[in-house]
Amino acid sequence: MKCDLCDKEAVVHLTQVVNGQTKEVHFCEEHAKAQGIDLNSPISITDILMGLNGPQKNIASELSLACPRCGMAREEFRKTGRLGCPECYKTFMAELTMAIKAMHHSGQHLGKIPAREGVQTRMKSKIARLQKELEAAVAREDFEKAAKLRDQIKKCRDDGTQDDGGKK
């Protein structure tokens, strides 16, 4: 098996299952190292994507970034993999988005919503849910259903009052 990035023989093979489909990556020794993979220690794709495992490049200037609410520095967050406060999700959005995608294969909440959340949150969440259904309908070429869902989404966007309470 060849390395994904050059013609050399791959020595590192990582497998990940995304939405039921297996994805594989293969690297030669050199490119594995470049990706921050230590051949002698157990690793996970998540660690690599979180940047917890590898050499940290060109980020010295960014390390000083800290959460304005709780003071958690990016360096600290990288070390522990734990955030300081809910606001940190905004502060570290750039790197978190990728890590969260890698862990959950999704970036959109489709579950429960606290009753205290406002109508707008519920509407956004309803639109997200409909959009996911729309994608699935298109994927299976059910265009009749897709058209209905598209209209529903449009209606939701037009009048922000159609609330089903966020319950399914």
Place this chain on the structure above:
Amino acid sequence: MTLDGFLERHGGWLEAGPEEGPVISSRVRLARNLRETTFPGWASKEVRNRVWNEVVLAFDGVPGSKGFLRWRMDELSALDRELLFERHLISRELAERQTGSGVFVNEDECRAVMVNEEDHIRLQSLQPGMNLQKAWEAADELDNALEQGLSYAFSSKLGYLTACPSNVGTGLRASVMLHLPGLVLTEEIKPVINAVSKIGLAVRGLWGEGSEASGHMFQISNQVTLGRPEAEIIAHLDQIVLEVIEHEKNARLRLMSTQEIRVHDHVGRAYGILANAALMTTGEGLDLLSALRMGADLGLLPKIPRREIDRLFIRIHPAHLQKEAGVALSPEERDIKRSQLIRKFLENK
């Protein structure tokens, strides 16, 4: 109430339940955090104490909250914290925390709310046997009630915000505790663990790691918490665990049809050692009780009810032995006590 009361009884999740042969219990836990409040691992003592007080206030407004016992970690001895851990009521992480950390436990031990663990709130619901649905419903209900008095950190995109991004979204971790001696003895456990891991679920030993898990007890749980509704996460785990249960049942049937004499020997030897040994470590006890439990399941030990063996699995742990003895015991003294406890249990059978 003091923790000593626990010694005379067992958790409600050790009662009879669906698929109770291979399945011990089903668990659902929800992670929640308070809005605009630093997570426990990064918060000052003042903030952690404030969180504790806020949660207590909200909890007192929950219907049925009077039926819950509560403890703060800083008022419990190390032994008492260990006892709660051995009973699956708190995590190792909570047991090691102090200021502002604590737990609420309802009297049948099927529901618990940990405060200031990794997240401000970790709500747990346990059910006997294979019953994730009921565990989820109980957790959901308690969550709804608790939420009446608290504002949670929530984003419409990422859902419930948690200290670790691996829990974000639903904050839901569902797991099933399984006894899989058939798969271990037929050496099929590794392929099963690999297959389950590949579809995004985690398998770990309840005591110990991987296929070396003591007592042949395993926990299967979801890893993905974002991008799927709770019901879908539960249904997916449910479906896969039912398949693992089928594999376990088939492995046991195969063992009995092709190697019956070896199964008898395995169970009989375990019984022999448990009934006669004068020193017994926790690890050896768990492994031998596992053989006994399988023997009970296969009808080889009609006088030993499986549920009593399950209770023994908990009672032979160090903190339980020491609480029962009423004094601190050295490791060797515990090995003696443990062997006595098991011998006494078997003598009456």
